[in-house]
Amino acid sequence: MLNALIAAGIILCAIQAIRVKKLIAAALWLAGCSALTALMLYLLGAPEIAVIELSVGAGLVTVLFVFAINIIGDEAPVRMPAIPPLVAWLLVILSFGTLAYLNLPLLEIEVPTLVTIPMAASSIWEDRALDVILQIVLIFAGVLGIINLISDNSSRESKA
Amino acid sequence: MASILIYLVIGLPWIGALLVWLAGDKRTTVQHILAILFSVASGIAAVALLFNTSSTTVINLDAGGVFGQFTFVADGLAVFLAVVATVIGSLAVIFSVDYMHGEKSLGRYYAMVLFFIGGMAGLVLTSNLLLMFFFWEITALCSYALIAFHNDDPKAVAGGIKALIITQLGGVGLLAGALLLFSQTGSYDFNRMIADPGIIDPRILSGMAFGCLVAAAAKSAQFPFQTWLPDAMEAPTPISALIHAATMVNAGVYLLARFFPAFKGVPGWTTAVILVGMISAILTAIMALVANDLKRVLAYSTVSQLGYMVFAIGCGGVYASQFHLFSHSIFKALLFLAAGAVIHSVGTRDMRQMGALGKQMPLTRFVFVIGSLALAGIPVLNGFWSKELVLEAGLQHGPIWAYAFMLLSAGLTAFYTFRMVYMVFYGKPSSEKHVHDAQPAMKVALIPLAAGALLSWLLAGPFSSLLHNSLPAHEIHAITTTEVLMEVLAAPATYIALAVVALGLIAWWQRQHLGGVAHAFRWLTAAAENSFGFEAVNAGIVRLTLGAAQKLRTTQTGLLNWNIAGLLIAFIAVILILVVRG
Amino acid sequence: MTTIPYIDMLTVMIVFGIGLYTLLITRNLIKVVIALQILVKAGMIALVLAGRINGQVMTGQSIALTVIVADTIVAVIALALAVQVKKHHGTVDLDKLRNLKG
Numbered sequence: 001m002l003n004a005l006i007a008a009g010i011i012l013c014a015i016q017a018i019r020v021k022k023l024i025a026a027a028l029w030l031a032g033c034s035a036l037t038a039l040m041l042y043l044l045g046a047p048e049i050a051v052i053e054l055s056v057g058a059g060l061v062t063v064l065f066v067f068a069i070n071i072i073g074d075e076a077p078v079r080m081p082a083i084p085p086l087v088a089w090l091l092v093i094l095s096f097g098t099l100a101y102l103n104l105p106l107l108e109i110e111v112p113t114l115v116t117i118p119m120a121a122s123s124i125w126e127d128r129a130l131d132v133i134l135q136i137v138l139i140f141a142g143v144l145g146i147i148n149l150i151s152d153n154s155s156r157e158s159k160a
Numbered sequence: 161m162a163s164i165l166i167y168l169v170i171g172l173p174w175i176g177a178l179l180v181w182l183a184g185d186k187r188t189t190v191q192h193i194l195a196i197l198f199s200v201a202s203g204i205a206a207v208a209l210l211f212n213t214s215s216t217t218v219i220n221l222d223a224g225g226v227f228g229q230f231t232f233v234a235d236g237l238a239v240f241l242a243v244v245a246t247v248i249g250s251l252a253v254i255f256s257v258d259y260m261h262g263e264k265s266l267g268r269y270y271a272m273v274l275f276f277i278g279g280m281a282g283l284v285l286t287s288n289l290l291l292m293f294f295f296w297e298i299t300a301l302c303s304y305a306l307i308a309f310h311n312d313d314p315k316a317v318a319g320g321i322k323a324l325i326i327t328q329l330g331g332v333g334l335l336a337g338a339l340l341l342f343s344q345t346g347s348y349d350f351n352r353m354i355a356d357p358g359i360i361d362p363r364i365l366s367g368m369a370f371g372c373l374v375a376a377a378a379k380s381a382q383f384p385f386q387t388w389l390p391d392a393m394e395a396p397t398p399i400s401a402l403i404h405a406a407t408m409v410n411a412g413v414y415l416l417a418r419f420f421p422a423f424k425g426v427p428g429w430t431t432a433v434i435l436v437g438m439i440s441a442i443l444t445a446i447m448a449l450v451a452n453d454l455k456r457v458l459a460y461s462t463v464s465q466l467g468y469m470v471f472a473i474g475c476g477g478v479y480a481s482q483f484h485l486f487s488h489s490i491f492k493a494l495l496f497l498a499a500g501a502v503i504h505s506v507g508t509r510d511m512r513q514m515g516a517l518g519k520q521m522p523l524t525r526f527v528f529v530i531g532s533l534a535l536a537g538i539p540v541l542n543g544f545w546s547k548e549l550v551l552e553a554g555l556q557h558g559p560i561w562a563y564a565f566m567l568l569s570a571g572l573t574a575f576y577t578f579r580m581v582y583m584v585f586y587g588k589p590s591s592e593k594h595v596h597d598a599q600p601a602m603k604v605a606l607i608p609l610a611a612g613a614l615l616s617w618l619l620a621g622p623f624s625s626l627l628h629n630s631l632p633a634h635e636i637h638a639i640t641t642t643e644v645l646m647e648v649l650a651a652p653a654t655y656i657a658l659a660v661v662a663l664g665l666i667a668w669w670q671r672q673h674l675g676g677v678a679h680a681f682r683w684l685t686a687a688a689e690n691s692f693g694f695e696a697v698n699a700g701i702v703r704l705t706l707g708a709a710q711k712l713r714t715t716q717t718g719l720l721n722w723n724i725a726g727l728l729i730a731f732i733a734v735i736l737i738l739v740v741r742g
Numbered sequence: 743m744t745t746i747p748y749i750d751m752l753t754v755m756i757v758f759g760i761g762l763y764t765l766l767i768t769r770n771l772i773k774v775v776i777a778l779q780i781l782v783k784a785g786m787i788a789l790v791l792a793g794r795i796n797g798q799v800m801t802g803q804s805i806a807l808t809v810i811v812a813d814t815i816v817a818v819i820a821l822a823l824a825v826q827v828k829k830h831h832g833t834v835d836l837d838k839l840r841n842l843k844g
């Protein structure tokens with residue numbers, strides 16, 4: 001029951017995030033979506049991931065969105081989209097429909113109950129050291145991106 | 161040992177290309193020095209490889225399930241061509257120091273040249289057909305980039321595009337061959353097929369054989385694709401010497417020679433090869449008679465001589481063809497580089513604006529005459545021995561009509577060669593301009609090549625044992641140099657050919673009295689100036705490709721929405737295929 | 743206790759579909775980034791779910807962690823780019839940007 005409620009919440013937030021006109025509002029709906037996703041991950045037995053998702057996805061990224069949208073400002077779409085919404089929906093549903101048809105037998109599967117909740121941390125450091133290194137590199141790239149965003153900002157403003 | 165050398169031969173020029181590019185166009189001296197260092201080092205490695213030949217696979221890199229094993233061999237055929245590519249490559253680079261002096265974007269030039277040298281060495285050293293295709297495309301790319309080097313000149317760009325598109329035809333054939341080979345044997349290694357062609361379905365083998373002939377004809381500018389090579393002459397002259405005379409255009413001949421044991425049993429294949437070689441040789445010899453552009457004459461003669469090699473392969477004379485390839489690389493590179501020295505100091509390529517340059521450029525004249533004598537097939541120069549071997553193979557194993565045509569084109573070769581030498585170095589001076597002789601770096605490149613044109617025939621014996629020892633499937637007999645010489649001197653074909661060559665010379669000498677003949681053949685002259693209409697075939701291919709590309713451009717909107725839609729449609733298609741099939 | 747995770751599967755599909763739909767129709771660069779975020783949320787749930795179903799719980803979770811990091815970086819860089827694009831060209835409309843040269 002709780003599961004279904006959360007799922008409905010996620011879907012609602014996602015739809016709102018793409019429907020609302022104001023970008024700031026969209027970013028906030030996205031944050032809500034992210035928080036509910038974290039909750040769902042927790043229920044699925046991944047508490048560490050849920051915490052990280054909550055702090056990074058709902059926290060950091062939202063802050064960045066608000067930051068960027070403040071600089072860019074709202075911009076109303078002027079024309080109709082290139083692809084009619086109906087066709088777009090058709091494409092999406094068709095692709096998922098065919099995929100689902102192909103995977104119908106998979107619906108027989110059952111999820112084994114978790115006996116103990118293992119610590120993700122040990123797995124991360126012991127089995128997936130390469131991933132961790134990759135993530136460190138990625139974080140550095142992100143930091144550089146932010147620095148670029150901010151520094152270029154000020155220099156340009158001073159020129160203007 | 162051999163494996164390290166192979167890595168060096170391919171890797172050194174590529175490292176050099178990177179370093180030259182990193183050095184930047186502001187430090188031209190550094191660029192010159194780096195280019196020379198790396199190309200010469202690669203040449204030395206290739207020569208060292210000569211003493212480490214073997215018929216087995218030397219390098220075996222596992223490249224995963226899709227590509228199989230990346231294999232390299234160091235057999236005679238491969239190593240010999242790698243030596244030609246790297247040694248003539250380094251001489252061309254040395255020549256470029258003076259020729260390209262003061263040009264803009266030297267980095268691009270040298271990087272492409274070095275990239276080409278490595279690619280060409282890789283093309284001949286690998287025994288993986290798919291990898292060969294990659295190297296083949298690398299050489300095509302470099303050829304394009306260097307033909308269009310002066311990219312503010314529309315003629316150069318058009319010539320580059322044409323060369324690229326026509327040689328791509330060959331690339332497509334090669335790729336198809338690689339896939340067919342994989343479908344039949346489960347690996348891309350062609351040595352298994354060469355050792356035992358029976359493992360492949362005869363119909364597929366015949367498809368591969370003719371596909372290979374098309375690929376070779378496109379790459380080596382043979383009939384009916386012969387018109388891209390003359391247009392490629394917009395390239396800087398050292399490039400013409402390296403890529404369009406001594407190395408890349410030989411790739412087609414190499415391909416035919418390499419696969420000869422596998423394809424010789426295919427019905428009609430050898431006849432087709434003979435026909436292609438013969439028609440190319442004779443048509444372009446006639447075209448060379450009427451051309452007035454010095455480099456175009458050389459280009460036509462290159463196609464004509466490549467025709468000889470193809471003809472020899474069709475007649476079963478793999479050794480003769482490869483020996484002629486060897487001689488031709490030397491004397492044609494020499495001719496091109498000497499012509500480059502002339503063009504560099506005169507400033508035009510039109511032979512009608514030259515004349516009597518011999519007095520002012522004694523060294524250039526000397527080496528050019530040596531190269532011309534070798535091209536015409538005058539005794540004791542290397543071109544004489546190898547051309548006689550080709551003609552002898554034609555007389556023994558080929559149809560007699562083809563032999564007759566090859567003889568005729570030998571006579572024509574002598575004729576146009578002397579016409580060219582006369583127009584450039586003798587006759588009446590057409591301008592009062594002072595010209596200077598070859599510069600020091602040019603001399604460094606020209607003199608070894610001239611010595612090679614004089615003496616390389618002495619290597620006939622070692623060359624045959626090199627091929628014999630490492631190519632079991634090709635059935636090449638090891639013979640000593642003396643035996644080769646005796647064989648040539650004893651054969652009646654030699655004297656017939658010499659007589660025809662002499663006839664060609666007499667015809668040139670007595671050209672005033674042949675006015676009537678020339679008048680009678682006026683239609684032929686006109687046709688030759690129009691490339692016998694084959695220009696239309698090639699131009700048609702180019703136009704078709706460019707037109708299709710232009711039309712396809714509209715599908716690239718650059719709009720994210722459409723790209724995502726394309727992704728989804730492709731995804732649906734894949735899933736539907738899976739649903740239907742399984 | 744065993745359950746068939748219909749609800750979770752459906753959530754993944756619907757959320758992913760919403761993301762794709764947005765990518766198909768939107769022209770605003772910021773909206774594109776939001777759509778990518780939504781897509782990745784669906785992917786994350788799917789990974790953890792797949793880990794549960796397969797019995798390789800830890801593999802699924804650590805890959806999900808990698809996805810979070812990668813996705814955050816994508817968002818950061820995309821937003822930085824969007825800001826720069828706005829500064830240089832004065833718009834973040836993809837259709838208008840497409841017609842700009844240089």
